[in-house]
Amino acid sequence: MIWPLDLAWYVVRRLVNAAAVILLVSVVVFVAIRLTGDPAASMLQGVEPTRQAIDQLRHALGLDQPLWRQYELFLAGALHGNLGTSYDTGQPVASLIGSRLGATALLAVAGLVVGALIAFPVGIIAALRPNSLVDLGARMFALAGISFPNFWLGIMLITIFSVALRWLPASGYGTWQSLVLPALTLGLILSGIQSRLVRSSMLEVLRHDYVRTARAKGLKERSVIMRHALRNALIPVVTYMGSTFGALLGGIVFVEVVFSWPGIGSLAYQAVEQRDFPLVQGIVVVTASLLVLMNLLVDLLYLLLDPQIHLE
């Protein structure tokens, strides 16, 4: 049993840790951007800039200040929700990111749901007959899932369902039809890893005594699997979800670019192409924060799901 005070202390410790990670990420991206080239010079590319023009622009953007001072200004702003202004559009970075978060969240949830809808049946069937042909098939499915280039899978789905069959749009946002192909691409990519997680945690659970007891009571196999085994198998699946967030994010960036989905991923790609450094910096810091917070939430969810867990 976890005491409320212990839990509070645990959450505080994790939050401090999370803040440190986010701070470190912001330093890394900040330094990396400034060490690898002069933003002012690359912004003036193509117009054969004079030294004077570059210096003026550097001054206007605050790039002539010492590095630590620039970071200090960035950090002070960030703490007040001000992530700077986009070089490209002149809009505040924070509101640009805010306007795209909803689309990315929708895509992420839809992709995770599609992935789970594929992964649970595949993983459960594989676990019920370990080392059978079905299991081998499930294993090949999972390996194929991690072997597909996600951008290519998206293009193949477009080729089939948009170009050849003309059933679904290849891009767009706002209708359910436009969500189907991006969510399917993301779901197929994720279902590979997810189905392995479901399989291994089901295998683990099926060995336990309570499953044998449930069977011995004469319960239907279906009820044993769905009501007794699956519920307990969910716990490890949830914990490992944290380790798939990286894959999720990578998938989202490519899926958004391929389907012109108006989310954070396509915004990041545009920002990188335009060398819009404040925007790039803001996106990296915000995404890192979200990743850290989601990992924290997953760990807390784990505590709620399994009361036997002790805080380290």
Next chain:
Amino acid sequence: MIAPASPEDTQQETRQRKGRRLARLFVRSPSAVIGALFVLLTVLATVFGPLLEPHAATAINLNEALLPPIFVHGGSAMYPLGSDYLGRNLLGMIVSGTRISVDLAVLAVLCSMAVGTLIGLYSGYAGGWLGNLLMRLTDLQMAFPFILMALTLMAISGPGLWKVVVVLALSGWTDYARIVRSQTLQQRHMLYVNAAQASGASRARIIFRHILPNISDSVIVLATMNIAVNILLEAGLAFLGLGISPSTPSWGSMVADGRNYIETAWWLTVFPGFAIFFSVMGFNLLGDWLRDVNDPSHGH
């Protein structure tokens, strides 16, 4: 008279026995054989691709532009997989793209393997504040939006072979560090390590001559799977126009170019994508099998 077996002899014998066991398990596993076949094809294309009429393979010929593959009406035997908008031979382009993908993936694996393994060995055996700090860095990677960082680095620093290698290696080294560290921690208190310590072996000797050979199997498994990950990541960067150079056709940039012809010339996206898929699948199948062989409890 029979000479007593020297330690080298017995070592060689166990190695031989291990080799035979692997070979026996290998031929019994269809997925390992298929995986090895894909990998072999990839390696052959890498090694012999450049020798096969290096210029003719990707020569421009506008009269023969956008020809379909041989099995489609209008296809030509000269262009088994069809031709692109400049009349270049798609098969030739895919074969020459193999070299780029594999070279980059393998170079990056060597870099991240060396760095990650050294860090893992050090922090596992010596520990201390430095070891802890290094492992904290690997924790950081978990929260790092790596793909965004890769895009940023490539966009700022511009195209280049070694830049791609560095970006790929940065993404991979933490896995080696984590696994090598946990294995080193297990090995550190084994009898053979105690014996080596008692006989006065130096720290470096214990780490590299005694511990490293005992954990090399897991490093090899990881490296095999890591090649697959790197091929995918390189293709992704090239797809976004952030690869080694826009003028060198790699699998990822071929898919990106083919996108413009998706309505008229499907083969331009389909075949380069299959090249990526089959080579990645090959390394994944092989790595998956190696992992099973090394750890029979896994997956059963």
